[in-house]
Amino acid sequence: MSWNSFGHVFRFTTWGESHGPAIGAVVDGCPPGIALAEADIQPWLDERRPGASPLTSPRREPDRVRILSGVFEGLTTGTPISLTIENEDARPADYAGMPHRAGHADRAYEAKYGVRDPRGGGRASARETAARVAAGAVARLVIPEVTIAARPVEVGGSEDEAAWDRLIEAAQAGGSSLGAVVECVAKGVPAGWGAPVYAKLDADFAAALMSINAVKAVEIGAGFDAARRAGEDNAGRAMAGGILGGIATGEPIVLRAAFKPTASVAALGVKGRHDPCVGMRGAPVVEAMVALVLADHKLLHRAQCGDDG
Amino acid sequence: MSWNSFGHVFRFTTWGESHGPAIGAVVDGCPPGIALAEADIQPWLDERRPGASPLTSPRREPDRVRILSGVFEGLTTGTPISLTIENEDARPADYAGMPHRAGHADRAYEAKYGVRDPRGGGRASARETAARVAAGAVARLVIPEVTIAARPVEVGGSEDEAAWDRLIEAAQAGGSSLGAVVECVAKGVPAGWGAPVYAKLDADFAAALMSINAVKAVEIGAGFDAARRAGEDNAGRAMAGGILGGIATGEPIVLRAAFKPTASVAALGVKGRHDPCVGMRGAPVVEAMVALVLADHKLLHRAQCGDDG
Amino acid sequence: MSWNSFGHVFRFTTWGESHGPAIGAVVDGCPPGIALAEADIQPWLDERRPGASPLTSPRREPDRVRILSGVFEGLTTGTPISLTIENEDARPADYAGMPHRAGHADRAYEAKYGVRDPRGGGRASARETAARVAAGAVARLVIPEVTIAARPVEVGGSEDEAAWDRLIEAAQAGGSSLGAVVECVAKGVPAGWGAPVYAKLDADFAAALMSINAVKAVEIGAGFDAARRAGEDNAGRAMAGGILGGIATGEPIVLRAAFKPTASVAALGVKGRHDPCVGMRGAPVVEAMVALVLADHKLLHRAQCGDDG
């Protein structure tokens, strides 16, 4: 929750541009004594990887993660865990001389920094999310009591899963792109994690998911639908999504994030590689952010209330 | 973004329970030399006050703010501004011996803290928001270039403004309550405020609004509707809501927050006073949180990029 | 460690000017279920109070603390604890029209803020430390396993305790003032509290003590004398002062802080009331800051390593 860091006690910092030599994350505050190897992280990166299906961007770097610190003889030591992923397939030439892309963050960056890095979106690129996924893989090991599962529930406005491939192919063929809604359910979160006001569990989830590039909306539990219900329904906790007053109730936590379609479609004459539906790749990133928030709140709760609190 | 504090550089901390002797906020990092008196804060509190209309909770304390520090001869001095509001009309007896209220945060608090404070919802009470409104009034003075206006756009599922009074009266008569959606537009935010990753302007807005009691969803710009559109629409910035890549574009910023209905309806046999539609009172709180985020980002941007950045 | 807040997890914020209506502290992140009443705080304030002896400043307000939030039926609830102390004896008239006091922070404040609040030193006044003492009294209850004792060990350059009264009286009579060194020993700190790098226990102690007005130097263990020893001595831990690599060893922690003499002596024609030896009153403030750092590190250690860590 500072520039490029997130978390209160279990904190991580990400760095790197999509077309520089590497990207990475530093995970700080990780408990010691947790078994951690590159093989614990790699599968999550492979799942996130573009090019894993014909329906996503053809960029194909292997995304090999390296652990550079914080682990000794297979166990975390409690010191910062530095994770790096080299960008083997960077092609900045694709972007040379290209104009500002409409709907892209380039112009906003230039307004802020007075410096323009046209290479693949800079920090606003989907590639930054690989560092989150790597950090999230560490977070998962901190919260073995929790299972987290995210999946698209809506693509291009359709909730019919069977139709999605066709919709995406059509968008791709037409140089267009589609939005998506990703839903995430976290089970096993003990009642009591969270905090009542500005470190509310739901506020941290909202920040975590809204910080993902392309996300424009976040819901907890019934979300916007809650605004359409009457108080009787609320009594049944149906709306809560596992969080009341910022604190986990022990029931499954339910979150949704809306991904807008990418703007840099072929119709705009841009040669850079982009997804026809970035939301399809959003699920592993959403899971990673949810894991990172929960690992942080596990530690935060333990800080204030002790192991049995 | 720690327990009861929010903000990076322009930070505020709120404290107080709804039925204790007082509530308050400490605003830290405020620029010096800004004209500030209690009269600059009081009108915003009056607007938020329950009992301002027959359609909101009959609790009627006057909410008089006092400035206890940080101002000398009518100007801010750059030191922390302590704001307090006495709870003149606290009636904890209403809650004595009452059971856990379904859908309320009481049980979550007890799970966390092992201590139960049944008096009017403790920190999860709507009363905590008075402290935010007071802090927000200070924030507004830090960003005179910006105008912020929030209003309900949907009550009980209806977008027909003319129908809301009737819907709320019916809910109240039936011991029920209604949800609402509040929309906020901030104009005049200079292009460049914000940051690309975890201190994204939209991520901070999401945390700020989701930290408000009863809010279950937050949208920026097209929000969930963005997930239903194609990339061509994105090109026109229609979806952006004034923020791209976490950074303000200079266009109006558009946000929406969904308020669930309060749970403690008469049907549950609870004697405490509560709103039939807490969302109706949400607009001043949303405005305050938006002002607090923007004041913080004005200072944060100036830190990194200078006055002309 | 932001403007007016200190602490990672157990955090406190102080506010208030010496000649405004009140000063106060908000203690955040306190564990729930701790017995806390005003009577637990008041004795520490009484000990710190100026005017407790003829050798300190004649300012004589009673320093009555009030707890405004965070406690229910005598137990902390886990929510922020707001502590206030009214300034009953403020006499700003003493400072009206007075020039900048040499060696005082007034001019530095004016350089920073462009606003001058000449009333008794503003935030740089020794009075701000009353809020720290109040917060420290809460911190002590969080760490019942630790005993903390500070006392002056040097006054006006003399280590002879019997000579101090005479030295101070002479300074007072001559319109002068004296510096002092305060030593603090904390016993019972479990091995393991602390952290290796920027949240080192010793780094946090150094910041905590150096943040006290008038403190110009801080030592841990052998301190400056360590620089004069050979490595053989180091082997015996004689130098460590109970901290190695930023982490408590389980041995008593030994700290020293040097207080400069106050500058606003009678010789300068200033009418405001000031101590002939502010360091004589420094011990309760040093104890409070040490308690606040240790309570924070107890929670921080528990966050990362668990109760048994």
Added chain:
Amino acid sequence: MSWNSFGHVFRFTTWGESHGPAIGAVVDGCPPGIALAEADIQPWLDERRPGASPLTSPRREPDRVRILSGVFEGLTTGTPISLTIENEDARPADYAGMPHRAGHADRAYEAKYGVRDPRGGGRASARETAARVAAGAVARLVIPEVTIAARPVEVGGSEDEAAWDRLIEAAQAGGSSLGAVVECVAKGVPAGWGAPVYAKLDADFAAALMSINAVKAVEIGAGFDAARRAGEDNAGRAMAGGILGGIATGEPIVLRAAFKPTASVAALGVKGRHDPCVGMRGAPVVEAMVALVLADHKLLHRAQCGDDG
């Protein structure tokens, strides 16, 4: 000021163990548009490097820094700057099976983390300071108005510079080691940088210097000597060291840090390579930390008070 991060707005995070594959720093919040190349950082690392003189540890890795992010076409972009240095000469075998070293942080680490990484001191190693020096080189570019110069002023208790070589050689020959005092002067710091209470310039300096491995004491201005003076001296600012009330006065800032001798002397039968006088190498690290604090406070001051504030 969290685990492995330091700074309010201009923040950096360091990672890496002395005998792992690499160490590094991530510098966040750096203003955009600053010319930065590896050649701006390398000289400072070369100066710090062990083995630069026969009087320091014979470890001889070249300490080549690489910039992995945050720079485009030779200018900082405002995004995080990732700096890495490979550990080419790591020899963990030196430490295999070695016992806990007396006076070393090993045992403290084990008490905390229950995990022991015996390789060269882990994060408590002097090697961690290379990452600080690299980050400090970036900080220097943020504050071109300031010049910073640190040097040993006392070695093994002697202020006679001419005697130091002989003292260190004797210590080395005898398997012993010596402490040192390093003094740092920062000129050109504008009046007004700093803050009055917990973000006091002197408190941040104290934390920054005390966080350096082996430092046991920190002084500002007259330091401990201030405690031995009378108030008349204070009037002349002689004691202030360029800081009053936590805020820079515009005069040169003077700091001193005491380095204890390393404990792992040959007498203890340890084969790892260590300095006979770690304080001799402390000056570049002290300079780096001072630059990092000042860059942070420049930005922090600008945040609150604007460019002209």
